[in-house]
Amino acid sequence: MPILAVEGVTKRFGPNEVLKNVTLSLDAQEIRAICGENGAGKSTLVKIFTGVHTTDDGAVLVDGKPTEIASPQRAQELGIALVAQELSLAPALSVLDNIWLGNREVPLFHRRKVLRERARAALEKVGLGDLSLDTPVATLSIGRRQLVELARMLTRDARVFILDEPTATLSDVEIERIFNALRALKAEGKSIIYITHRLGEVFEVCDTVSVLRNGELVGTRRTAEIDRAHLMQMMLGRSMGEMYPRWESKPGRPMLTVKNLHVPPVVQNFNLVADQGNVVCLAGQVGSGAIEVLRALAGLVPDATGEVSVMERPVRLRSVSKAQAAKVQFISEDRAGEGVFLRLHVGQNLVATRLADHSQLGILARQGLRATAEKLAAAAGVDRARLHSMADELSGGNQQKLAFGRAIGDDEPGVLLMNEPTRGVDVGARAEIYRLIRQFCDRGYCLVMASSDIEEVLGMADVIVSMYRGRQIATYRRGEADVHRVLADITHPVAAA
Amino acid sequence: MSDVSLRTRFRLGGARARHLVLAVRIVAGSAIALFALSTPGFTSPLSINALLNAISFIGCVAVGMTFITLTGNIMSLCLGATVSASALIFLASLSFGILPAFLIAILFGVVITAAQGLLVGFFRANPILVSIAGLSLLIGGAALATGGQRVYPGGEGLQVFKGRVAGIPVEALYFFATVVIGQFILSWTRIGRVMVMVGSNPRAAYAAGVGPAMAVTVAYVIAGACSAVSGVLLAARYGSGDMELGTGYDYTAIAAVLVGGTAIQGGSGSVVRTLIGVTVIAIIEVVLLLRGFSQQLQYLITGVIVLAVIMLHTIGERR
Numbered sequence: 156m157p158i159l160a161v162e163g164v165t166k167r168f169g170p171n172e173v174l175k176n177v178t179l180s181l182d183a184q185e186i187r188a189i190c191g192e193n194g195a196g197k198s199t200l201v202k203i204f205t206g207v208h209t210t211d212d213g214a215v216l217v218d219g220k221p222t223e224i225a226s227p228q229r230a231q232e233l234g235i236a237l238v239a240q241e242l243s244l245a246p247a248l249s250v251l252d253n254i255w256l257g258n259r260e261v262p263l264f265h266r267r268k269v270l271r272e273r274a275r276a277a278l279e280k281v282g283l284g285d286l287s288l289d290t291p292v293a294t295l296s297i298g299r300r301q302l303v304e305l306a307r308m309l310t311r312d313a314r315v316f317i318l319d320e321p322t323a324t325l326s327d328v329e330i331e332r333i334f335n336a337l338r339a340l341k342a343e344g345k346s347i348i349y350i351t352h353r354l355g356e357v358f359e360v361c362d363t364v365s366v367l368r369n370g371e372l373v374g375t376r377r378t379a380e381i382d383r384a385h386l387m388q389m390m391l392g393r394s395m396g397e398m399y400p401r402w403e404s405k406p407g408r409p410m411l412t413v414k415n416l417h418v419p420p421v422v423q424n425f426n427l428v429a430d431q432g433n434v435v436c437l438a439g440q441v442g443s444g445a446i447e448v449l450r451a452l453a454g455l456v457p458d459a460t461g462e463v464s465v466m467e468r469p470v471r472l473r474s475v476s477k478a479q480a481a482k483v484q485f486i487s488e489d490r491a492g493e494g495v496f497l498r499l500h501v502g503q504n505l506v507a508t509r510l511a512d513h514s515q516l517g518i519l520a521r522q523g524l525r526a527t528a529e530k531l532a533a534a535a536g537v538d539r540a541r542l543h544s545m546a547d548e549l550s551g552g553n554q555q556k557l558a559f560g561r562a563i564g565d566d567e568p569g570v571l572l573m574n575e576p577t578r579g580v581d582v583g584a585r586a587e588i589y590r591l592i593r594q595f596c597d598r599g600y601c602l603v604m605a606s607s608d609i610e611e612v613l614g615m616a617d618v619i620v621s622m623y624r625g626r627q628i629a630t631y632r633r634g635e636a637d638v639h640r641v642l643a644d645i646t647h648p649v650a651a652a
Numbered sequence: 653m654s655d656v657s658l659r660t661r662f663r664l665g666g667a668r669a670r671h672l673v674l675a676v677r678i679v680a681g682s683a684i685a686l687f688a689l690s691t692p693g694f695t696s697p698l699s700i701n702a703l704l705n706a707i708s709f710i711g712c713v714a715v716g717m718t719f720i721t722l723t724g725n726i727m728s729l730c731l732g733a734t735v736s737a738s739a740l741i742f743l744a745s746l747s748f749g750i751l752p753a754f755l756i757a758i759l760f761g762v763v764i765t766a767a768q769g770l771l772v773g774f775f776r777a778n779p780i781l782v783s784i785a786g787l788s789l790l791i792g793g794a795a796l797a798t799g800g801q802r803v804y805p806g807g808e809g810l811q812v813f814k815g816r817v818a819g820i821p822v823e824a825l826y827f828f829a830t831v832v833i834g835q836f837i838l839s840w841t842r843i844g845r846v847m848v849m850v851g852s853n854p855r856a857a858y859a860a861g862v863g864p865a866m867a868v869t870v871a872y873v874i875a876g877a878c879s880a881v882s883g884v885l886l887a888a889r890y891g892s893g894d895m896e897l898g899t900g901y902d903y904t905a906i907a908a909v910l911v912g913g914t915a916i917q918g919g920s921g922s923v924v925r926t927l928i929g930v931t932v933i934a935i936i937e938v939v940l941l942l943r944g945f946s947q948q949l950q951y952l953i954t955g956v957i958v959l960a961v962i963m964l965h966t967i968g969e970r971r
Contacts, residue, residue, distance in 0.1 A: 455859060475861030485859060493855035498919045499848065507849060507860045514842045521840070545670075561860075 156219050158183050158346050159204065159235065159315050164213035166199055166370075173199045175370045176213070181315065186337060186347045188357040188378070190390055191367035192581040197350050200367070201317055204348070205237045206230035236313035238304050238321060246293035250278070253292050254307045277306040280343065281336040297441075298329025305336055316340060317348045322356065326440030326607055328646055334360045352581060354383055355610065366390055391583055398586050399614035400593040404633040406617075407431035410601040411452075411483075411570045416461030418444065418451045421625040425461070429570070429601050429618070434592060436612040437605040439622035439645050445605035446488070448622075449572040452603070453485030454478035465570055479508060482569025484562035486555075488578050488605075494558045495546050502528040502542040505560050535560030536591060552584020559591055568599035576604055577611060589615060609641050621645050669967070676964055677913065684932060691939050699938055701821060706934040708823035709882050711927065713898070714905040715834045716878030718926045719871035722838075724851040724918030725772055725779035727906040728872075730786035731879045734761050735898025737790050738883035740803045743893055750809030754884055761880025762873050764790065769872025773865035794895050804892045813888030823885045830878055834923035843870050851918025907958045908933050915965065933957070 160180035166173050174196045181187050191197050202208040203215065206224040214221045217233050224230050230237075244253045254274045255261045261270065271288060278286055281302045292300060301321055308316060318337075322330045337347055337360055349361055357364050358378050366373040366389040373389045387398075407430035416425040422444035429435045437445035451459035454475040463470045470481040478485070487494040496504050505528045506513070513523040532539050535556045541549070546557060555576070562571055576592065577585045592615065596602055606612050612619055619636050621628040621644035628644040688694050713731050720728050742757035768786050771777040815822055838844040846867040850857045857864040882901070887893045912929025914921025933954060940950045 453859070454861070475859065476863070479861045487856075487859055493853070493859045496849055496852040496856055496919070498852045498915070503845070503849075507856075507862065510842045510845055510862070517841050517843060519840055519842055519845060 157181055157216070158218060160216040160219075161200070161203065161210075162214050162216060164200075164203065164210045164215070166196075166203065166208060167211050173370050174203075177367070177370075177372045178213075179365050179372060179375055180216075181346050181348065183314075183346055184341050184344055185363060186341055186349060186361045188349045188351060188361035188364040189367065190351065190354070190357060190364055190386065192390060192583055195367040195390075196370040197367055198319070199370075201237065201319060201348070201350065204230065204235055204315075204317060206235075231311065231313075234312060234314035235317065236308035236311065236315065237317045237319070238301065238308065239319060244292050244300055244304060244307075247291060249289045249291055250274070250286060250295075250303055251288040253303060254278075254310055256307075258311060273310055274306070277309040278303070280309060280339050281305045282332055282339065296329065298325045298332055301325075301333060302336055305340070309340075313345070315346045315348065317350070319350045320352060321349075322351065322353065326442065327609070327642065328440065330356070352579075353608075354386055354582075357386065358383070368392055387582060398582075398589065400590050402593055402597075404433075404617045407433055407601075410466060411603065412462075412464045412467075413448075413452065414462040416448065416451060416459065416463070418447045418456055418459045418625075421447050422451070423625055425627060427603075427620065429603055431568075431599055431601050432596050433601060433617040434596055434615050435601075435603045435618045435620065436616035437603065437620050437622055438607075438609065438612045438616075438641055439605065440607050442624065443607075443622040443645060444625035445607075445622045446574050447625075449485065449574050449603060449605050452478070452483060452570075453572050454483075455485070482564070482567070484508070484569060484571055486558045486562050486571065486573045486576070488575035490551070490554050490558060490579070495554050497545070497547040499546060500543050501532070501537065501546055501549070501557060504546050504557055505531045505537075505542075507561055531560040531563065534563060536587060550581070550584065551579040552581055552588065555580050555584070555588055556591065559588070563595060563600070568595070569601075571595070571600055571602045573602060573604040575606055575608075577608070607645075609638055609645075612641065613638065673964055673967075681932070684935060688935050688939050691942050693942050694939060699942060702941075703934050703938050704821050704824040706937065707930050708821065708827035709886055710901060710904050710908065710934070711827045711930045712830050712878045712882035712885070713901045714908040714926045714930050715830050715923050716875035717902070717905040717909050718834065718912075718914055718921060718923050719838075719847065719874045720779070721906070721909050721914050721916065722851045722918055722921050723847045723868050723871040724854060725868065725871070726916065726918075727780070727902065727909075728765070728768070728783040728786075728875060729780065729902050730765070730768065730783040730790065731875060731905060732898040732901040732903075733787045733790040733794075733895065734764050734876060734879040735883040735886065735901050736893065736895045737761075737764070737794055738880035739887035739893040739897050740794060740798065740895070742880075742884045742887050743803045743805045746805045746807035746809065749807065750812055753807070757884050758877050758880045761876040761878075761883065763876070765872040765876030765879070766869060769869035772872065773868030791895055798894070802892050802894050805887075810888040810891065813885055823889070826881060826885060830881055831923055831927050834874070834878070837874065838923055843867055847871050848919060851915075851920075853919065904933065904954075907954060910958060910965075911961050913965075916962070 157180035162178050164174055164177045189197050199208060203210055206227045206229050209225065215224055216222065224233065245256060251271060251274050254277065255270055274288055278284060283299065283302050283306065292303065321333055340347060351357065361378050363375055363377050364386065365375040368390065409428050410431040411429040413425060413427040417423055425448055437448060439445035450456050451472060452463060454473055454477060457473055459472050461472060463472060465481045465483060468481065470483065471477045491497060496507065506524050509527060513520045513527065528542055529539060532542060537553060537556050537560055546554060549557065577588055580588060592602055617633050619631045619641060621641055623645055693699055713735060717727060717731060738757045738761040741760045742753050745753040745756045764786065768782045771782050772779045813822060817825060846862045849862060850864040850867045854864055883898065886897050908929035909926050910916060911932055912925035914925055936953065937950050940953060
């Protein structure tokens with residue numbers, strides 16, 4: 156008997172039907188992936204399971220009985236636990252305190268030994284047996300915090316664990332830990348709903364996959380019975396062709412030269428020559444220093460040192476405006492935090508770095524600005540009709556195109572620095588961004604990107620530089636590397652010291 | 653209906669939430685207008701005059717406050733004291749002539765707030781704390797300098813800042829000029845655009861290399877200059893001054909900024925909106941006065957309106 160199911164569920168927000176007649180069911184000991192592009196209805200479905208939204212039509216069944224999950228508290232009582240993207244742990248408290256935080260079994264004053272033992276047992280199940288219960292959560296990595304959260308749900312006797320893109324900000328090693336924890340939970344008889352953008356993970360850890368598109372269920376399949384291309388076609392409603400563009404890789408003339416770059420406290424003695432028309436990928440996990448290298452080159456790290464030159468002209472580090480003057484533009488992975496002005500218009504976002512070119516004595520030439528915004532929108536594939544929309548009304552993929560449009564000029568090509576170019580971008584928009592990257596490289600740009608997604612690195616790079624804990628491990632030209640070598644490099648490099 | 657689903661019901665998408673907020677504003681605005689026009693005596697020259705005067709003194713400070721709010725620094729608690737202090741400086745330096753006295757007063761206001769702007773912009777100091785420190789320094793400094801006595805004009809020429817031209821109070825003309833200059837800076841200059849960007853997302857502004865610290869400092873400079881204008885107008889009107897002159901102006905000014913619809917978290921708003929906010933608050937106060945409500949009740953009602961506006965924004969901005 157299915158442990159959790161929805162039958163004919165429909166959910167409307169005003170005139171929009173975000174879920175249309177969705178029926179699916181989850182068995183005990185099943186790991187179910189739910190895939191779909193942004194806006195397909197995944198999050199709404201999760202919110203129905205966890206009592207945040209109620210259904211407009213159809214029924215939710217728990218243990219085969221129609222049940223109304225009217226509130227998150229009720230969901231918890233029913234054993235449905237959400238492991239959210241934004242973690243709900245209190246960083247200043249210890250692991251033990253966090254595990255029992257908000258649990259009604261805990262007496263007011265007494266800290267009983269049995270609580271420690273049960274917390275210890277839960278941690279062991281999720282693979283954190285080595286962790287001291289008194290460690291403050293703030294000192295743990297994001298991946299470990301997620302595991303602590305899983306342990307916390309275990310102590311609450313959750314039966315269904317819902318994970319909403321748990322790996323978006325994790326490195327590969329940490330992802331593997333999460334997977335192991337999920338397999339252990341499954342062996343315990345628990346069920347898991349796993350929401351993800353990364354198709355590789357579906358096949359690696361999930362038994363079955365349900366695909367949503369525009370609020371409708373496209374279908375549910377066993378992962379053993381389908382392949383990647385099939386899954387992608389289900390998500391997009393059309394065949395994808397190729398995710399990555401095809402091109403002929405050839406060296407160009409050196410555009411960006413980096414010597415002896417130090418970015419305290421992580422990166423030491425980083426050297427790089429990036430050619431015009433090439434995509435150089437710094438492959439590394441969180442903590443490898445890849446992201447920090449790009450931030451330093453963008454002028455955003457105040458204590459970085461080293462010699463950098465663009466087209467043989469030296470560029471001063473530690474100043475964003477000096478970097479921009481040398482035609483070095485940075486596209487942040489943290490779009491909401493530092494990439495895009497969410498509450499400004501799309502047009503204003505596009506010209507944000509170009510105000511100086513369109514003003515005299517501090518007075519703006521507004522017509523020139525508008526024309527430039529239109530030109531940049533066209534170049535980056537942003538719909539012109541949306542120039543007057545607020546940036547926060549765009550999807551993740553369109554925001555990334557916006558950030559891209561801001562970084563490119565309409566004159567001579569320069570160096571683009573991109574951290575995690577497709578984080579939080581759905582599959583369809585992802586291919587478009589890859590095409591844009593290639594297109595601008597063909598126009599003579601040089602693109603350096605940091606990425607923890609090995610598939611993306613192999614698909615896009617002319618040159619791959621693998622990094623581990625602030626050191627460069629190896630450099631490959633296109634075709635020289637494969638998944639296993641790069642993965643080995645960035646996780647536990649052999650004889651690299 | 654559980655309270656959870658009620659809450660999510662309010663959590664609308666960006667564009668729809670904005671439309672809803674706009675609709676509520678229009679309805680509320682029309683209600684206030686109807687209420688005002690149906691009040692006997694509201695359209696009399698005397699009450700219009702009182703309205704214009706009330707708008708002008710507070711309005712200048714509110715225009716200045718708009719820049720501080722817009723750059724993401726919430727508000728300054730020091731602007732009221734800046735109004736008073738620059739009024740005193742103006743009166744004391746009248747012996748140099750009216751224009752030099754005016755310029756000295758503006759310069760004084762600018763120096764006071766520029767110092768705070770530097771701290772907030774370049775050293776990322778907490779804007780509220782900095783403004784409280786500024787307030788204490790001004791009050792203490794003024795007490796030392798004046799010995800607690802009222803300050804009387806040291807020269808002639810106050811007429812330039814009072815009376816009327818073509819039936820309009822001169823104070824109102826200075827205020828409208830402040831609005832026009834303020835809005836020009838905001839929409840037509842580079843530094844104005846940068847201020848909006850900084851308020852919208854300071855980290856993104858830094859990453860875009862547009863020099864956020866400078867923009868914040870300039871915003872404070874403008875706030876100081878606007879407050880000083882208000883101080884000069886007040887000094888001219890009353891013919892003497894003390895540190896009580898601008899008391900409470902910072903609160904009324906921030907109320908006007910918010911009622912006008914400038915976002916408290918910065919990044920969205922305008923001087924023209926503040927003009928509307930100031931006008932709405934002044935109309936309500938005049939109407940309450942005409943209908944015979946007490947001063948205390950006026951404060952109370954203004955407080956309720958500001959709270960309502962903040963609630964409206966919280967609903968509109970929530971995702």
